[in-house]
Amino acid sequence: MRKRQLAMLLSRLEGFKEPKAELEQYRTPGNVAAELLWLAASHGDIGGKLVADLGAGTGVLGIGAAVLGARKVYAVEKDREALRRAEENAERAGVRERMEFFEGDVSEFGLRVDTVVMNPPFGSQRPHADRPFLMKAFEIADVVYSIHLAKEGVREFVEKFAAESGFRVTHRVELPFEIPAQFPFHRKRIERVRVDVYRFQRERFGG
Ligand SMILES: C[S@@+](CC[C@H](N)C(=O)[O-])C[C@H]1O[C@@H](n2cnc3c(N)ncnc32)[C@H](O)[C@@H]1O
Secondary structure, eight states, X not given: OOHHHHHXXXXXXXXXXXXXGGGTOOOOOHHHHHHHHHHHHHTTSSTTOEEEEETOTTSHHHHHHHHTTOSEEEEEESOHHHHHHHHHHHHHHTOGXXXXXXXXXXXXXXXXXXXXXXXXXXXXXXXXXXXXXXXXHHHHOXXXXXXXXXXXXXXXXXXXXXXXXXXXXXXXXXXEEEEEOOSTTOOSSEEEEEEEEEEEEEOOOOO
16 A cells, blocks of 8 residues: 555545534544554554554544554544544444454553554643643553644653653654634634654663
8 A cells, every 4th residue: 555545545534523622623634644654654663563542533543553554453532422433434444353442531541552643632722631642652652653733832842751751752754734624713714734743762771
């Protein structure tokens, strides 16, 4: 499969039925998800690996990881409706049998995995809503891929938080990210922001 085909497949998945603003339920555009997953696959972090998608929403990242050959993908999401949609999407994409669906807060997920992929809330509704996601990701995996706003303050927070958790940023790729109007407070038809896709790796000491 080529990156463009993956992007197309992911952008055709069903979106949120009734997106909830307080949970920042907007989906990762297919092209951005494909960039993240391609970076991960090219580093050997997907094929044959145990992967967790934290805040899986409608499943875009987790399903993409399964399509690229992950051994098993855990989709973790606190919103039941979204998780049901993710399950339907996985069924349609033909990867349902390699995915498990956990309904609950990311802080409650307790399994260790090889790789985390996630697009946490940017924190526009609740500042630092991405914090519990980063905390959990750094607890359960040695390699983490995550999407955050490409802003100086956010970069400082993310890099400092990673360093304090024993991780270093090995890659940061800046990309455009489109959010179609879906909440009453959205003023434009399409909100265009810039995001950073990060790859974090646990630092190894004494070895
Ligand atoms: C920005 S959306 C991303 C959805 C999906 N991962 C994607 O890339 O399209 C963030 C998702 O995290 C979920 N979420 C927010 N806070 C959460 C929490 N504390 N625990 C679990 N899921 C959460 C939301 O319901 C939403 O589906």
